[in-house]
Amino acid sequence: MIKKDKDELSELRLDLVSDDWVVISKARRMRPEMFSKKISKRAVATRSQCPFCDPKILDRAIFKKGDIISIPNDFPIFSYKDDLNERSLGPYHIMDGVGFHEVIITLDHNKHIALSKKEEIKDIIDVYQARYLALKEYKFIKYISIFHNHGRAAGASIIHPHSQLVASPVIDPDLKDSIDGAENYHKKHGACVYCTMLDWDRKEGKRIIYENESFIVLCPFAPQSDFEVRIYPKLHNPDFENITDEEKMSFADAISVALGKIYKGLNDPDYNFYIHTAPINVLGHKNYHWHLVILPKTSIFAGFEMSSSIEVNTISPEEAAEFLRKIK
Template identity: 30%
Template sequence: MSVIRTDPLTGLTTIFAPERAKRPMAIRDNAAREEFDQELIDSDPFAEGKEDDTTPELYAVRNSDSQPNGPGWSLRVVDNKYPALTPVSDPDSELNSFGVHEVIVECPHYETHISRLELSSFQNMFVAYRERLAVHRQNPQLRYALIFKNQGVLGGASLGHAHSQLLASQIIPEALQHEVDAVQRQHKEYGESLFEKLIHDPSTGYSALVTSTDHFDVICPYASRFAFETWLIPRSRNAHYDQSNADELTDLATLSRRLLRTLEAILGSHDLNYVIQTAPLQAGDEEEYTWTLRIFPRLAHLAGFELATNMSVNPVFPEQARDLLRKQLETGAD
C-alpha cells in the first residue's frame, strides 16, 4: 500500500510505493559496470602529473618536499575550469551572477568510487571542506555555500575521477531558506529544535535513528526522497560546517566511509550524491539551524512525475532502510 509523507524540514513530499521495487532495474547494470578502461585513465585531467590540465591549486595536501602545482599531493582544490557562476563580480549588472565554483580532487590516482579510498583521504577531504568554507565565509559578497559530490552517471558526474565540488553564491536558494524558516518557526512555537524532531517525532512515532557516535547522529529521514537516503547530523548542533573541530572531522571521516561501504554491501555498486547543507554564510548560531551531510543513493533516474511535481516516489520505506543499515553496521560486515 502506498503512503504519502511530507518532510517537516524541507517541506518536500514523498510517495512510498513498495510495489515499485518489483520493477526490473536494468539501470543497476550500468552503475555496476567496470569503469577502469585505459582510455579513461589516460585522459584523466585530475591525475597526478597532469596538474597543468587544471587551474592553479587553491589548497593542497602535499609531501613536504613537493612544489605547488606539481606532483606529490594527496588532495588538491582548484577553481572549476567550467564554472556554473561568474568568478568576477560585475556591480553594474542587474543579474549579478558572481560566485565561486571549486573542485576538490580527492586522490591523485584514478578512482571512481569514494568508498574505495583510504581513511586518510576522507580525513583530508573533510578538513579541506572546512578550510575552503571558512575562507568563503569571510567574503561579505557571498551568502550561501554548498559542498556536493556527484558520483556516476545517475549522480550527474561528468568525470569519473573521485572529486567533489564547492559552489558559493550571492543568492540563498529557496530550498535552504525554507529549511531555515521551518527551524525558526519550530523553535518559536514549541521552544525545541526541529532537528530533534527529525531524529524522533512524537507526533508520528517514527524514530529515524540508525546509530550514534560521540559526535554524530545517523538517521533515515521520515520522508526520504531516495531509497536508503541517510543523513549525518552533528550532535554539537553547529550551524556552520566550518565550526567543526578536529575530533568531529575525524569522527565524520570514519563514520561516513563506513556508511558508504555499508550502503554498497546492501545495494551493490551504485551511483550517488551527497551534499553538505550548511547555514547561510552570514547567519549566526541564534538562527537554530544545524548543518547536515546527506547521502542520496541513486538507483534510478528522476522521471516525468518527479520533474513535474517536485515530489518523489520511493520504493523503500525509511523504516526498512534504517533497520537494514543498523543490522549491517552491527555485524561489522561493511
C-alpha cells in the same frame, strides 16, 4: 516490484522542516536486494586520459592537505569579478553569475571515498572546511554548496574521485524554505526540529544505521529518494565550518561507514552527496542544524515528481535502514 501489496494504500509523509510531502508507495514496493541488481558495470577511464592525473595539476592547487587538493573549476558555474551587476530586461531580472567554483581532488585516481581510510576522508573534510572558511569572507557570497557526484548517472563527467564547492551570490527560495523551516519550527515548539527528530529516531531505533561519539547515520523519515542516508552531528550546530578537529575524525568515520555500507549493500551505485549548512552573511539561522545528505541513484525523477514536487519512494526508510544496518 512485489505485487502482493498492490491494494495497500501508500503513505504520504510530511518533511517537518520543508513541509514537503513524500510518498512511500506500497503498490510499487521493492525489496532492498532488488536495488543492487539495477546497477550496470562502472565505466573506467585510464589515467592517461584523465585530466586530474596530469602532473601539472599540482601547480594549480589553491590548497593542499595530504593527497587532497583544491583547484579552480575549468568550467565554472560562477566566477569571480569585483562587482555584482544586477539589471532588468522588461519584466525580467538578471544578475551576474559572480562567485567561486572549485574542484576538490583526491590525487589517487582509484581512491573512491567508500574505499578510503578514515584519515584520508578527514583530509577531504579539512579541505572542505579550509576552502569554506576562505570563501565565506567574500561579503557577496550567500551560500556555499559542497557536493560530490559519483558515477555518470549521478552527473560525474570525470571518473577520477572529486568533490566540488560552489559559492553563490543568491539563495534559491526552495533551499531558503527548508532552512527557514528550522527557524519556524523553533518559534512554534521552542526546540531545534533536527534535534527533536534525532531524539525520536534514536528512541524508536528503526531508521538508525550507525552512531559514533559525535555523529549519527540514519535514513530520514520522509526521504527524497530510495535509500537516502543522512549524517547529523549529535550536538546542535548550525554551521558546518565550525566543526572541530575531534569532530572531523568522527565525521570521517561516519562517512566511511555510510558510504561503505552503500557500496557493499547496493553494489557500488552511482550517488550524490552534499552538505546542507546555514547560509552565510545573513543573520537568523542559529536554529539550523548542518548535516550531510547521501542520495544513491536508484530511480529517475519523472513526470509526477516534476509536476507535483512530490517524491515517490519504493522502499520505506525503515526497511532501507534495516538492510544497511546488517551490511558489515
